[in-house]
Amino acid sequence: MQALILAGGEGTRLRPLTSTTPKPVIPLVGRPFIGYMIEWLRGHGVDDVIISCGFMADGVRAVLGDGAEHGVRLRYVEEPEPLGTGGALKFAEDLLDGRFFMLNGDVLTDMDLTAQLAQHERTGARATLALIAVEDPSAYGLVRLDPDHSVTDFLEKPSAAEEPTGGETGHDLNLINAGAYILERSVLDVIGPPGTRASIEREVFPVLVGHGLYGYTSDGYWLDIGTPERYLQATFDILEGIVRTDAGGRLAAADLALADGAQVEGRIVAPALVGPGCRIAAGAVVGGRTVLGAGVEVAEGAHIDTSVVLAGSHIGAGTTIHSAIIGAQVTIGERCHIDGGVVVGAGVSIGSDNALDHGARIFPGVQLPPGAIRF
Numbered sequence: 001m002q003a004l005i006l007a008g009g010e011g012t013r014l015r016p017l018t019s020t021t022p023k024p025v026i027p028l029v030g031r032p033f034i035g036y037m038i039e040w041l042r043g044h045g046v047d048d049v050i051i052s053c054g055f056m057a058d059g060v061r062a063v064l065g066d067g068a069e070h071g072v073r074l075r076y077v078e079e080p081e082p083l084g085t086g087g088a089l090k091f092a093e094d095l096l097d098g099r100f101f102m103l104n105g106d107v108l109t110d111m112d113l114t115a116q117l118a119q120h121e122r123t124g125a126r127a128t129l130a131l132i133a134v135e136d137p138s139a140y141g142l143v144r145l146d147p148d149h150s151v152t153d154f155l156e157k158p159s160a161a162e163e164p165t166g167g168e169t170g171h172d173l174n175l176i177n178a179g180a181y182i183l184e185r186s187v188l189d190v191i192g193p194p195g196t197r198a199s200i201e202r203e204v205f206p207v208l209v210g211h212g213l214y215g216y217t218s219d220g221y222w223l224d225i226g227t228p229e230r231y232l233q234a235t236f237d238i239l240e241g242i243v244r245t246d247a248g249g250r251l252a253a254a255d256l257a258l259a260d261g262a263q264v265e266g267r268i269v270a271p272a273l274v275g276p277g278c279r280i281a282a283g284a285v286v287g288g289r290t291v292l293g294a295g296v297e298v299a300e301g302a303h304i305d306t307s308v309v310l311a312g313s314h315i316g317a318g319t320t321i322h323s324a325i326i327g328a329q330v331t332i333g334e335r336c337h338i339d340g341g342v343v344v345g346a347g348v349s350i351g352s353d354n355a356l357d358h359g360a361r362i363f364p365g366v367q368l369p370p371g372a373i374r375f
Contacts, residue, residue: 001048004101004103005034006088036238037103045114048073049075077092084198090192108222108243111221125213141156151213228341257274290305302321305321312329313326314331320339327344331350349366
């Protein structure tokens with residue numbers, strides 16, 4: 001089985017992390033984010049993956065290679081300019097088989113694609129959309145179904161008066177598009193020639209209503225990781241096994257704390273993943289719900305929790321980090337306090353006695369002298 005992953009976005013909401021690293025390969029609990037998607041696909045019989053790239057495409061290729069490390073064949077198409085989801089699909093036409101998965105590359109999920117495929121075959125669909133129920137659909141468009149699972153209509157970002165109130169059919173649930181589709185090749189005929197700009201959600205699927213468009217309602221885990229808050233939530237959910245992943249399985253087998261190849265004189269509080277080559281000094285505390293990338297140094301008396309610190313960073317003595325994302329090769333001095341959703345880009349240097357809070361974003365290469373910021 002074949003899959004096309006759309007991964008061409010710039011990831012602007014995740015800056016400054018995506019200022020230097022393509023969004024699909026941002027590290028997430030010890031591996032490139034899109035590696036979780038490939039792992040999930042492989043578990044449902046996908047062995048041929050095409051990644052549709054745009055922004056920083058060479059960086060994606062450099063990290064993922066030919067797919068051998070992930071157990072799949074991996075190929076790439078690079079849009080000359082952003083073409084939209086439908087345009088990206090059409091641009092990859094020459095590589096696509098008669099039936100394939102198409103996926104939004106921003107999502108962490110463990111939905112049952114095998115069950116979705118079984119329904120697709122049973123209904124004789126041209127396209128089957130994975131749908132997920134949400135409590136608050138106001139930020140999404142709703143998808144409504146008939147009892148036979150055929151899509152009847154789409155409702156863009158409904159008001160409270162328009163929201164369903166409960167029940168068993170697609171008219172009664174807050175079902176949103178989960179960004180995982182099974183498509184027959186004939187769907188490509190609805191899109192213009194390669195190079196056409198088109199949205200599959202707004203311009204293709206509405207045309208297919210009444211002509212073979214179905215929805216599959218999933219009850220699996222689903223999260224769009226496109227913001228720092230959701231990136232952290234995805235990290236916590238992998239660490240705690242809320243979403244099914246190989247990484248979560250390894251952590252569970254290690255009592256939710258892994259520190260292979262690390263030098264630990266301080267204390268690790270589960271759940272936590274500490275990468276190889278890390279050094280945690282005496283009196284330092286790491287965790288819970290914390291990930292340290294390879295080669296991170298945590299000095300005496302530092303305390304890190306509910307945070308991610310990427311590879312090669314140094315955390316100074318007595319510094320506290322809570323609910324933050326620290327990029328790669330960052331140096332943070334002594335007695336700093338970083339809290340409240342702060343995101344620090346790669347290569348930043350923060351001098352001693354600084355305090356960052358309230359979602360501050362520090363972009364790559366910035367140097368803050370000692371005591372420069374006190375929230």
